[in-house]
Amino acid sequence: xxxxxxxxxxxxxxxxxxxxxxxxxxxxxxxxxxxxxxxxxxxxxxxxxxxxxxxxxxxxxxxxxxxxxxxxxxxxxxxxxxxxxxxxxxxxxxxxxxxxxxxxxxxxxxxxxxxxxxxxxxxxxxxxxxxxxxxxxxxxxxxxxxxxxxxxxxxxxxxxxxxxxxxxxxxxxxxxxxxxxxxxxxxxxxxxxxxxxxxxxxxxxxxxxxxxxxxxxxxxxxxxxxxxxxxxxxxxxxxxxxxxxxxxxxxxxxxxxxxxxxxxxxxxxxxxxxxxxxxxxxxxxxxxxxxxxxxxxxxxxxxxxxxxxxxxxxxxxxxxxxxxxxxxxxxxxxxxxxxxxxxxxxxxxxxxxxxxxxxxx
Numbered sequence: 635x636x637x638x639x640x641x642x643x644x645x646x647x648x649x650x651x652x653x654x655x656x657x658x659x660x661x662x663x664x665x666x667x668x669x670x671x672x673x674x675x676x677x678x679x680x681x682x683x684x685x686x687x688x689x690x691x692x693x694x695x696x697x698x699x700x701x702x703x704x705x706x707x708x709x710x711x712x713x714x715x716x717x718x719x720x721x722x723x724x725x726x727x728x729x730x731x732x733x734x735x736x737x738x739x740x741x742x743x744x745x746x747x748x749x750x751x752x753x754x755x756x757x758x759x760x761x762x763x764x765x766x767x768x769x770x771x772x773x774x775x776x777x778x779x780x781x782x783x784x785x786x787x788x789x790x791x792x793x794x795x796x797x798x799x800x801x802x803x804x805x806x807x808x809x810x811x812x813x814x815x816x817x818x819x820x821x822x823x824x825x826x827x828x829x830x831x832x833x834x835x836x837x838x839x840x841x842x843x844x845x846x847x848x849x850x851x852x853x854x855x856x857x858x859x860x861x862x863x864x865x866x867x868x869x870x871x872x873x874x875x876x877x878x879x880x881x882x883x884x885x886x887x888x889x890x891x892x893x894x895x896x897x898x899x900x901x902x903x904x905x906x907x908x909x910x911x912x913x914x915x916x917x918x919x920x921x922x923x924x925x926x927x928x929x930x931x932x933x934x935x936x937x938x939x940x941x942x943x944x945x946x947x948x949x950x951x952x953x954x955x956x957x958x959x960x961x962x963x964x965x966x967x968x969x970x971x972x973x974x975x976x977x978x979x980x981x982x983x984x985x986x987x988x989x990x991x992x993x994x995x
Contacts, residue, residue, distance in 0.1 A: 642799045642827045647817045649783035657814075661733050661780035668773030669698055676766035683765060684919020685757070686927040690766065693751040701744030706730050708739020712884060712891050732813055733784050737774060738895055756925035760858030760910070761917045764850070767864040768843045774868075775839035781832040784813060789829030789878040797827025831878050838871035856916030858906065865903035869896040 651658045677690040710717060710727045713734075717727040726732070745759075752759045781787045785800055800823045803815030845867055850860050873896040883890045 642795070642797050643830060643833075644799050644820075645785055645801045645817065646783050647801070647820075648803070648815070649780075649785070650814050657731075659731055660783035662731055664777050664780035664783075665735075668776035669694070671776060672766060672769035672773040675769035675772065679768070680762070680765040680922070683761070683916075683922060685761075685765065685922035686755075686924040689755060689757065689924055690762075692755070693748055693762065696747035696751040697744045698747075700747030701740040702730065702735070704743025704746075705735035705737065705740030707743070708736030709734040711739075712736060713882070715884075716882070733780070733786060735777075736892075738899065741770075757922055758917060760861070761856065761922055763858050764856060764860035767861045768846050768850075771839050771843045771846065771864055771868060775836045775843070778832040778836040778839070782830075787832045787879060787881060789831045790880050791825045792827060792829045794827075794829075796830065796833075798830040798833075799826050800828060828880075829878055831875050834878070835871065835875050838875065839868065842867035842871065854916045857910045857913045859910045862903045862907040862910065866900055866907065869900040869903065872896045873900070 646660070649660045673690055673694050677687075680690050681687055706727075716722065716734075717724050745763075748762060749759050752762055778787075785803070788798055788800065791797075799820075801817035802819075802821045802823060803812045803817045805811050805815035808814065842864060846860060846864050849855060849863055855863070873893055876890055876892045876896065879890075883892070885891070886894055
């Protein structure tokens with residue numbers, strides 16, 4: 635169907651493909667891609683600051699699962715009517731692959747996982763947060779592409795040339811589950827085109843990432859101030875973009891819950907940024923070395939070399955006693971020589987020395 639507008643952004647026909655019985659979801663792929671980028675960039679920044687190689691990867695083992703659970707919990711808690719009202723299936727609260735992650739729940743519980751990992755390695759959490767902050771905001775930007783494939787988180791009608799055409803999707807097997815449906819005829823929804831608010835947030839997040847990296851290089855920020863700047867910058871954009879969205883949300887005093895969350899977090903981030911600035915310059919590189927890191931005198935030895943070294947030590951240890959034993963006289967020989975020494979005449983003994991003559995003698 636031809637659009638009545640000169641220029642619009644088309645929607646994808648679907649957000650799910652199937653590899654046999656296995657569904658391949660664009661939203662999940664975007665989340666995974668974002669996590670990979672965040673870990674890769676965070677690792678590079680951590681090493682550049684003097685941290686131990688591999689620390690960010692080890693930390694992700696704790697932070698990523700905690701973050702996914704936290705993000706889902708935040709979404710379910712702030713939008714319970716989507717799962718626990720009449721006609722809804724409560725078990726869908728666990729269907730994270732269908733979309734629905736709250737960034738602040740992911741950050742909060744992900745920080746708990748990161749704290750556990752940092753304590754195990756003996757490194758400061760604020761320094762680690764500074765290293766991974768730009769990667770997190772870029773990961774959020776990549777995740778918004780998943781919203782595009784899911785046809786969610788858009789705004790009201792617009793006549794702007796970058797308006798988004800949202801196509802009607804159909805799912806013959808499950809008419810109520812349009813997320814897994816396919817747009818067969820490119821029939822736009824009545825309110826199309828709409829504000830692509832997910833795209834606005836994607837671009838805003840990339841700008842915040844550039845700001846954070848620039849400020850970090852320019853002012854050598856430390857003690858969690860990079861992370862605080864990321865939170866402050868992100869919440870400013872999230873606040874006004876959130877008010878443009880038309881999806882279902884709970885309100886407090888006329889504002890969406892996420893708007894209030896953004897306001898409170900912005901104030902907290904600014905306060906922390908100011909207070910943390912009194913702690914002095916950025917953390918010293920030696921404080922970022924993991925306690926389980928291999929030191930210069932503790933170079934790891936390959937398994938084959940270790941076995942060969944142990945074998946050489948064993949041979950050397952056996953050869954020393956053998957040499958000592960060879961140098962000692964045999965007991966039988968000592969016993970045979972003893973009588974012969976006793977039968978020798980006294981004359982064979984060394985003669986006594988004559989007394990020295992003196993003037994008195």
